[in-house]
Amino acid sequence: MIEVTDITKTYQSGDTSFQALKGVSFSINDGEFVAIMGPSGSGKSTLMHILGCLDTPTSGTYFLDGKDVSTMSDDALADIRRDKIGFVFQSFNLLPRTTVLRNVTLPLIYANELPEKREADARAALQSAGLDERYYTHKSNQLSGGQIQRVAIARALVNNPTMILADEPTGNLDTRTGEIVLGTFQQLNETLGRTVVLITHEPEVAEHADRIIVIRDGVIVSDAKNYKKRKVEHHDY
Amino acid sequence: MTTNDILHETYSALSANKVRTGLTMLGIIIGISSVIAMVSIGNGAQSSIAASIQSIGSNLVIVTPGAQRSFGGPQQARGSAQTLTVADGQAIQSQVANIGSIAFDVTSREQVVAKGTNTNTSITGTTPSYTTVRNVEVDDGNFFTEEDVASSNKVAVVGPTVVTDLFLDGSEPVGQQIRINNGIYTIIGVTKSKGGSGFSNADDAIYMPYTTAQHYLTGNQYLSEIDVSAATADDTTQVQNDVTTLLLAQHHISDPTKADFSTLNQSDIIATASSVTGTFTILLAAVAGISLLVGGIGIMNMMLTTVTERTREIGLRKAIGAKKSDINTQFLIESIMLTFTGGVIGVILGWVISLVVSKLGIIQTSVSVSSVLLAFGVSAFIGVVFGYYPARRASNLNPIEALRYE
Ligand SMILES: Nc1ncnc2c1ncn2[C@@H]1O[C@H](COP(=O)(O)OP(=O)(O)OP(=O)(O)O)[C@@H](O)[C@H]1O
Ligand SMILES: [Mg+2]
Numbered sequence: 001m002i003e004v005t006d007i008t009k010t011y012q013s014g015d016t017s018f019q020a021l022k023g024v025s026f027s028i029n030d031g032e033f034v035a036i037m038g039p040s041g042s043g044k045s046t047l048m049h050i051l052g053c054l055d056t057p058t059s060g061t062y063f064l065d066g067k068d069v070s071t072m073s074d075d076a077l078a079d080i081r082r083d084k085i086g087f088v089f090q091s092f093n094l095l096p097r098t099t100v101l102r103n104v105t106l107p108l109i110y111a112n113e114l115p116e117k118r119e120a121d122a123r124a125a126l127q128s129a130g131l132d133e134r135y136y137t138h139k140s141n142q143l144s145g146g147q148i149q150r151v152a153i154a155r156a157l158v159n160n161p162t163m164i165l166a167d168e169p170t171g172n173l174d175t176r177t178g179e180i181v182l183g184t185f186q187q188l189n190e191t192l193g194r195t196v197v198l199i200t201h202e203p204e205v206a207e208h209a210d211r212i213i214v215i216r217d218g219v220i221v222s223d224a225k226n227y228k229k230r231k232v233e234h235h236d237y
Numbered sequence: 238m239t240t241n242d243i244l245h246e247t248y249s250a251l252s253a254n255k256v257r258t259g260l261t262m263l264g265i266i267i268g269i270s271s272v273i274a275m276v277s278i279g280n281g282a283q284s285s286i287a288a289s290i291q292s293i294g295s296n297l298v299i300v301t302p303g304a305q306r307s308f309g310g311p312q313q314a315r316g317s318a319q320t321l322t323v324a325d326g327q328a329i330q331s332q333v334a335n336i337g338s339i340a341f342d343v344t345s346r347e348q349v350v351a352k353g354t355n356t357n358t359s360i361t362g363t364t365p366s367y368t369t370v371r372n373v374e375v376d377d378g379n380f381f382t383e384e385d386v387a388s389s390n391k392v393a394v395v396g397p398t399v400v401t402d403l404f405l406d407g408s409e410p411v412g413q414q415i416r417i418n419n420g421i422y423t424i425i426g427v428t429k430s431k432g433g434s435g436f437s438n439a440d441d442a443i444y445m446p447y448t449t450a451q452h453y454l455t456g457n458q459y460l461s462e463i464d465v466s467a468a469t470a471d472d473t474t475q476v477q478n479d480v481t482t483l484l485l486a487q488h489h490i491s492d493p494t495k496a497d498f499s500t501l502n503q504s505d506i507i508a509t510a511s512s513v514t515g516t517f518t519i520l521l522a523a524v525a526g527i528s529l530l531v532g533g534i535g536i537m538n539m540m541l542t543t544v545t546e547r548t549r550e551i552g553l554r555k556a557i558g559a560k561k562s563d564i565n566t567q568f569l570i571e572s573i574m575l576t577f578t579g580g581v582i583g584v585i586l587g588w589v590i591s592l593v594v595s596k597l598g599i600i601q602t603s604v605s606v607s608s609v610l611l612a613f614g615v616s617a618f619i620g621v622v623f624g625y626y627p628a629r630r631a632s633n634l635n636p637i638e639a640l641r642y643e
Contacts, residue, residue: 054556055637074635075560081636082558093553093640096546097253109242110558155557 002028002051007060009046020046022218023060030162033189033196035209043218044199045090045167051197052087052165053077082111086156090167092148094140100126101136104154111159121158129154130180145172153181163195164188170205182208183232208232238563247571258575261539265579265616266586268532272612273587273604275525278594279518281602286514290507292431294371296337296470297503298477300463300484319459320497325487326463333479335472338366342462343450349403349443350416356402359442360417362450370466373439378411378426386446394426398441420453470504477502529612533619540623545642548631552639555632564632572624576617584609
């Protein structure tokens with residue numbers, strides 16, 4: 001359960017300051033599939049970083065599962081990120097010169113998972129992200145943009161987080177592969193009950209969610225249920 | 238994170254950036270090995286010079302004619318003045334305490350001919366005690382005796398270099414005759430090589446009774462040197478002082494600064510030479526220290542230029558659940574591994590260099606533990622500080638700030 005109330009974020013760089021979020025409030029229940037839409041520069045990533053406990057708001061409150069996240073210590077936030085949140089960055093952020101498998105295994109190391117189980121989990125996550133097995137031993141800098149994106153998604157899924165936050169996860173994918181990834185999110189949401197929040201600026205992508213929040217210039221301009229949800233019917237990897 | 242995980246992370250981080258790892262280690266290796274090698278060479282030079290001074294004689298006090306060094310006025314070349322006499326030597330022998338032995342020397346340079354070959358070498362007319370005073374050993378035949386001295390016999394003991402210069406066919410020198418300054422001398426012995434070189438090469442010399450040298454070569458009654466060997470090393474200063482006082486009285490000189498002879502103490506030579514070689518060692522150590530510094534700056538440079546990339550990596554690791562302590566441990570272990578691997582290679586390399594220098598016979602080096610510790614300590618310190626400190630700072634940023642770090 002996510003409850004944000006009147007969140008603002010001001011970026012300070014030298015003398016100039018820029019308010020990227022100007023009082024945003026909403027809540028997301030467990031098991032919801034929400035899309036956040038908005039034009040470039042509207043504050044989507046900023047909001048997502050706060051939701052993912054990667055950054056803290058300048059003002060306002062953020063309760064995650066009933067606990068006030070804005071007052072937590074750095075290490076407590078690290079625990080939340082590790083146990084509850086799977087984050088797909090807009091710029092992916094894979095470890096350079098490191099194999100695909102190792103990139104996906106990394107969160108498990110910090111989660112103290114048994115070494116024997118790690119590889120199997122990483123392979124399962126890569127499979128549900130739709131990456132072909134022959135790339136698993138490639139270094140992260142030997143992959144195409146779309147492949148990198150799928151590795152980033154697999155890394156977010158590998159910990160079985162209760163909440164998946166994805167910043168433009170289909171931005172680099174062709175329509176068909178994009179559908180596969182969206183199908184994966186829908187399946188995680190419907191069969192495993194995971195909360196999914198995804199950012200996009202494409203209405204067709206947003207239509208895969210149950211609810212669409214539209215943000216512009218740091219304020220929410222609309223927040224409505226999506227009555228014509230598009231379902232990815234069938235996918236086989 | 239288990240220990241195993243940390244080691245694995247360290248290993249993959251170091252092997253993922255082979256060039257960076259290699260260059261950083263190279264800085265450490267060069268720094269450490271040059272300090273170790275240079276200091277060992279310096280130490281080796283110091284002990285080899287001390288050893289060669291030791292080989293001149295034992296606890297020597299050398300008396301030479303001519304004025305003490307003084308400012309102004311013409312300076313007579315040492316040894317060329319005619320002020321030392323046999324009587325002086327005998328007075329020293331009978332009146333100065335704690336004398337081991339004493340030798341009277343007459344030196345000159347002459348052309349020496351044997352079987353048509355000739356060489357120019359130094360002639361030392363002396364007493365049989367010369368062998369003990371100057372550590373000269375006879376390899377073949379005998380040194381001359383007191384009787385030879387008493388009757389001014391024309392006998393000669395030659396150094397090995399003279400033998401090779403004169404007897405090209407390798408024939409046995411003992412018993413053969415050589416011509417020096419129109420006199421015929423019989424070789425009765427060959428000295429053992431001392432391996433010396435330079436201005437006083439004991440191997441390129443001919444020894445004969447001093448009386449013979451005075452009579453046939455210099456034609457006067459003066460001595461060119463008196464070598465006094467003190468009974469023990471501790472006695473050299475006392476012997477030197479007593480010899481000076483005695484000779485001033487013998488020569489009726491009341492002002493010591495006007496003395497017509499000078500004395501030189503072997504311990505003073507050793508002290509002077511070791512201060513020279515000490516300076517030399519310091520010079521080498523300074524050169525090595527500069528390479529250590531350059532190596533250290535190289536390490537800093539490598540570590541700091543990768544900070545941007547590593548800061549992003551730290552942000553990423555934190556974003557997927559790493560705690561500050563996970564990051565700090567990983568980076569600390571990483572810098573320790575890097576500097577210690579480089580350090581161990583550097584120590585081995587420095588050691589090998591000094592061994593090679595010894596084996597090639599250039600100089601007998603000796604590796605000092607303190608130089609190993611110093612070199613290792615400095616580069617390990619630099620490596621750990623500059624590898625760990627930026628990482629520690631980055632681990633305090635929140636993940637987004639770290640990921641955006643420029
Ligand atoms: N670290 C920062 N310092 C200063 N300004 C920032 C910083 N990060 C973001 N901004 C500004 O905040 C605004 C919102 O940025 P944000 O990344 O949230 O946009 P976005 O909605 O994700 O855009 P896009 O769709 O292009 O990814 C932008 O105008 C951006 O310039
Ligand atoms: Mg964005």
